[in-house]
Amino acid sequence: MTTELTPKTEDPRINAQREKYLVWMVLLVTAVTYLGTIRFGFVYDDSPVIVNNPLLKAWRYVPQYFVSSLWKQMDPSVPANYYRPIYLLVMRIGYALFATRPLGWHLLAIVMHLLVTWLTYILVRKMGGQFITAWLTAVIFGVHPIHHEVVAWAASVSESLFATLFLLTFMAYLRSLQGPKAFWMTLSCALYGLALLTKETAALLPVLVFSYAWIGYSPAENESRAGYADRFRKAFTPTVFFFPIALLYLFVRNKALSGLGHAVAPVSPVTWFLTLPSILLFYVKHWVFPIGLSEFYDLFYQPRLNTAHVLLPAMILIALGAAVWVLRNRLGGKAVGFAAAWILIPLVPALATFVFTPDSLVHDRYFYVPSIGAAFLTALLIESVSKSHRSVFGQPMHVVLTGMALSFLLGSLTGYAVSFWRSDYALFTRAHQIAPLNTVAINDLAIEMFNIHAMEGAQKLLETGYRNNPTDIHFPLNLGRLYYSKGDYQKAETYMLQAKNLAPELADPYVFLGQIQLRQHRVKEAQESLRLAVNLNPYSAQNHTIYGIVLASNGDCADADQQFEASLALEPGDALTQVQMSRCRAALSPSTLPATKPGQL
Numbered sequence: 088m089t090t091e092l093t094p095k096t097e098d099p100r101i102n103a104q105r106e107k108y109l110v111w112m113v114l115l116v117t118a119v120t121y122l123g124t125i126r127f128g129f130v131y132d133d134s135p136v137i138v139n140n141p142l143l144k145a146w147r148y149v150p151q152y153f154v155s156s157l158w159k160q161m162d163p164s165v166p167a168n169y170y171r172p173i174y175l176l177v178m179r180i181g182y183a184l185f186a187t188r189p190l191g192w193h194l195l196a197i198v199m200h201l202l203v204t205w206l207t208y209i210l211v212r213k214m215g216g217q218f219i220t221a222w223l224t225a226v227i228f229g230v231h232p233i234h235h236e237v238v239a240w241a242a243s244v245s246e247s248l249f250a251t252l253f254l255l256t257f258m259a260y261l262r263s264l265q266g267p268k269a270f271w272m273t274l275s276c277a278l279y280g281l282a283l284l285t286k287e288t289a290a291l292l293p294v295l296v297f298s299y300a301w302i303g304y305s306p307a308e309n310e311s312r313a314g315y316a317d318r319f320r321k322a323f324t325p326t327v328f329f330f331p332i333a334l335l336y337l338f339v340r341n342k343a344l345s346g347l348g349h350a351v352a353p354v355s356p357v358t359w360f361l362t363l364p365s366i367l368l369f370y371v372k373h374w375v376f377p378i379g380l381s382e383f384y385d386l387f388y389q390p391r392l393n394t395a396h397v398l399l400p401a402m403i404l405i406a407l408g409a410a411v412w413v414l415r416n417r418l419g420g421k422a423v424g425f426a427a428a429w430i431l432i433p434l435v436p437a438l439a440t441f442v443f444t445p446d447s448l449v450h451d452r453y454f455y456v457p458s459i460g461a462a463f464l465t466a467l468l469i470e471s472v473s474k475s476h477r478s479v480f481g482q483p484m485h486v487v488l489t490g491m492a493l494s495f496l497l498g499s500l501t502g503y504a505v506s507f508w509r510s511d512y513a514l515f516t517r518a519h520q521i522a523p524l525n526t527v528a529i530n531d532l533a534i535e536m537f538n539i540h541a542m543e544g545a546q547k548l549l550e551t552g553y554r555n556n557p558t559d560i561h562f563p564l565n566l567g568r569l570y571y572s573k574g575d576y577q578k579a580e581t582y583m584l585q586a587k588n589l590a591p592e593l594a595d596p597y598v599f600l601g602q603i604q605l606r607q608h609r610v611k612e613a614q615e616s617l618r619l620a621v622n623l624n625p626y627s628a629q630n631h632t633i634y635g636i637v638l639a640s641n642g643d644c645a646d647a648d649q650q651f652e653a654s655l656a657l658e659p660g661d662a663l664t665q666v667q668m669s670r671c672r673a674a675l676s677p678s679t680l681p682a683t684k685p686g687q688l
Contacts, residue, residue, distance in 0.1 A: 106218055109218075109222050110205070110208060110222060110225070113204065113208065113222055113225045113226045113229060114201050114204060114205060114229070116226060116229065116230060116494050116498070117200070117201055117204050117226070117229030117230055118197060118201060119498075120229070120230045120498040120501050120502065121196075121197050121200065121238045121239070121501070121505065122197070123502065123505065123506075124193050124196070124197065124238060124239045124505055124508065125190055125193045125194060125197070126509070127189060127193060127239065127508055127509050127510075128189045128509075128510065129187075129189050129192075129241060130240065130508055130509075130510060130511050130514050131240060131242070131382065131511065131514060131531075132240075132242050133189075133192075133240070133241050133242050135160070135161050136178070136242040137178065137181075137182065137187070137192065137241060137242060138187050140160055140178075140182075141160055141626055141628060141657035141658060142159065142160050142175070142179075142626070143175075143178055143179050143182040144182065144657075144658075144659070146179070146183075148179075149176060149179060152172035152175040152176055152179075153172045153284075153339075153343070154342075154343050155343055156168075156169060156170060156343065156344055157169035157170065157171045157174070157175065159626065160624075160626040160627075161624075161626075162592075162593060162594075162624065163623070163624055163625070163626060164592040164593070164594075164623050164624070165592055165593070166344075166345070166346070166349035167344050167349070168344070168348050168349055168351070168442045169287070170284075170287065170339075170340045170343050170344055171245065171284065171285055171286055171287075172284050173248075173252075173281055173284040173285040174245045174248060174249075174285050174286070177244075177248055178244075181195055181244075189241065192241035192244075193239075193241060195241075195244060196237070196238050196239070196240075196241055196243070196244045196247070197238060199244055199247035199248060199251065200229070200234065200237065200238045200247050201229075202247070202251055203228075203247050203250045203251055203254065204225050204228055204229035205225070206250075206251060206254040206255070206258070207224060207225050207228050207229075207254070207459050207462070208221045208222060208224065208225035209221075209258065210254055210257070210258060210459070211224050211225075211463060213258055213261045213262075214261065214299075214425060216422070216463075219466075219470060219483065219486055220422075220463070220466050220467065220470065222490075223466035223469060223470070223486060223490050224459075224462045224463045224465075224466040225462075226490055226493070226494055227462040227465050227466060227490075227493060227497070228458060228459055228462035230493075230494055230497045230498045230501055231374070231377065231458060231462070231497050231501070232377040232380055232497060232500040232501040232503075232504045233373050233374060233377055233380070233451045233454055233455075233458055234451070234452075234455060234458070234501070235380055235451065235501060235504035235505045235508070236382065236450065236451050236452040236508075237452050237455050238505065239504075239505040239508035240508055243452055245285070245286060246286075246452050246455045246456075247455070248285055249282060249285045249286035249288065249289065249456070250455055250456050250459075252278055252281050252282035252285055252289070253282050253288075253289055253292065253433075253456060254459075255278050256275050256278040256279045256282050256289070256292055257275075257292065257295065257296070257299075259271050259272075259274045259275035259278055260272065260275045260296055260325060261299075263275060263325075272325070272328050275328075275329075276328055276329060276332050279292055279329055279332050279333075280332050280335075280336065283332070283333070283336040284336070287340075287436065288433060288436045288437075288456070290333060290336070290436075291432050291433065291435055291436065292329065293326035293329040293330070293333070294326075294432050295428060295429070295432045295433070296325050296326050296329070297322045297323060297325075297326050298322075298424075298428040298432060299425065299428065300321060300322035300323075300325060301318060301319075301322040302421055302424035302425060302428065303421060303425075304318045304321060304322065348441075348442055349442070350441045350442070351441065351442055351443060351444055352440075352441070352443070352444060352445050353441060354388055354440070354441065355390075357390075358388050358389065358390045359388075359440060359441075361389040361390070361391070361392060361397050362387075362388050362389045362396075362440070362448070363438065364396075364397055364398075364400035364401040364404060365386055365389065365396050365397070365400050366386065366437075366438060366440070366448060366449055367400070367404055367438075368400040368403055368404060369384070369386055369449045370434070370449070370453075370454045370457070371403075371404070371407065373451060373454070374454070374458065374461050377497070377500050377504070378500065379521055380451060380504045380521075381507070381517050381518045381520075381521035381522060381528075382450070382514060382515075382517075382518050382528075383446065383447070383518040383521070383522045383525040383527055383528045384449055384521065384522050384525065385521075385522040385523070385524045385525055386448050386449050387445060387446075387448070387524075388440075388445060388448070411423060411427070411464070414468075414471075417471055418464075418467045418468065418471055419467065422463075422467055423464065423467065425460075425463070426460045426461075426463040426464040426467065427460065427464070428460065429456075429457065429459050429460025429463060430457045430460035430461055430464070431457070431460075433456040433457045433460075434453070434454065434457040437449075437453035437454075444527075446525045446526050446527050447527065469486060469489050469490075469493075470483075470486060472485065472489075511531070511535050512532075512535045512539070514531075515528060515531040515532035515534075515535050516532060516535075518531070518532070519532045519548075524555075526552060526556050526559050526561065526562075527561075529548050529549075529551075529552040530549070530552065530561040530562065530565055532548060533545040533548040533549045533552075533565055534565060536548070537565075537568070537569060537572070542569065542572075542573070545569060546566075546569055549562055549565050549566050549569065550566070553566060558589060559589075560586050560589040560590045560593070560596075563582040563583070563585040563586040563589070564582070564583070564586040564595060564596060564599070566578075566582045567579045567580070567581075567582035567583040567586060567596075567599055567603075568599060570582065571599065571602065571603055571606075576603050576606055576607055579599075579603050580600065580603050580604075583596050583599050583600045583603060584596075584600070587600065592623065593623065594619075594620040594621075594623040594624035594627065594630060595620075597616045597617065597619045597620035597623065598616075598617065598620045598627075598629075598630055598633065600613075600616040601613040601614070601616035601617035601620065601633065601634070601637065602633065604616060605637060605640075610637065610640060610641050611641070613637050614634075614637050614638060614641060617630070617633055617634040617637055618634065620634070621634050621650070625653070626657065627657075628653075628654040628655075628657040628658035628661060628664070629654075629658075631650045631651070631653045631654035631657070631664075632650070632651065632654045632661070632663060632664045632667065634650045635647040635648070635649075635650030635651045635654065635664075635667060635668075635671070636667055638650060639667065639670070639671045639674075644671040644672070644674050647667075647671045648668060648671050648672060651664050651667055651668035651671065652668075655668070
């Protein structure tokens, strides 16, 4: 069976109404697959990103989204790599609608995934694919378990938001090929700007446009040197329209982040190259065999050439590439080219591992947009297996039956994968089970055990992690917290000082040091530690409140009142802060109180 992405005459039995019915069925199956997530609460980074993010709680912070990093409220003193103001703006709208009610956020995640699934269908149709190819691609994409993070984790809606804008940008470019060119290219460039401001991965869209034009080129004469020149010119010309947008974005990004990017864990080019086969094979394996999925995995840098993690993955990848190349004529040369482009080009940013911590080199969510190409290629393979003279809903029976079987199988695996996102304890227990060496999984599971008062288990995890990773700040930080809760302030302080020395730019060690010192009645030292914490992270309402309490306990109610004001500006209506402010103001004479506006607390 030859499947070229060129306009074809559809089976006359398939009319517009039937086509619409089948597309709605695809979306319904996708929605049902993820419907159980609406019962979930907030997990993992949902707390700092949504629940306790002061920058989402008032419209006055919106201008800051465009001049600062994504995680400004968490670690403002740490060099940042993520500039995503449109994502923050959408999250602000979400907070205005849902506040801290998880149901609304999970419904938003499902709706966004459905939108991307629908756009995936339209994309294949607009590239000239048959209806069979389009709906099969969409259903495989929609229910595949590799998307468990994107749909089950509220804060990860950034992936589906970006995918929506990325697809719309590309489809506007496709529409410009039919006319009116000026309008559609202007719209495509505008959407490209929004996509860039949602996620930096969009920077590679011009490469995808070039690839599409190059693969789809149909020369009027035999291939020659002149023919290749014309092919390059026609492929390169549309990309020029996107360059000014990209340059403007890079300028703004550089200003906001004080640089285009900052290395988190610098590695040599050789180490990066040797690790690349393991990373690429990871995504292939999780697409083909989507079992054992988790938020974290034990995939680490490979500093030396070895068989298990370098040579064997490389040979498997080469064999797979060769198999696709051999089958390209049967599947359709252009179709395979388009699918490969949609897999490889959006995946490139996920291979720039210098911006990731060593224990986060891979995540399933990084394959969200590339999986559009993977679903496309899978659909082509299914269509090519055999020809069927029987039909169901106007479609070849073997395709429909295979699609139904895949939907059931993948949907079942997806239901299992997303079930671990129901709570932090379930999520991190699973993560530690799948990735027992991953330091983030160890720390986060220890924190959850700490929260349910399983102190011995938490201590064992942290001490083991500390022995194996003495330079990871999270282990001494969390051991300090654990010993603080036990009342062993001497040990707690020892660990906190280690954490402070490992990351002097972070506020958390100073916050806990201040509390430890306060427990030991070292009020002046506690005051200084908390002053540093507030200076390092002025966006933490809790830090301002704790600092204010310490100032008040030292008799400095005027400065304490300023800290309480700052806290309430970030977290309006916080009961503890209001009580502390009232006590502090009661101790002040009217002449020393700061001026307040009518109605201000």
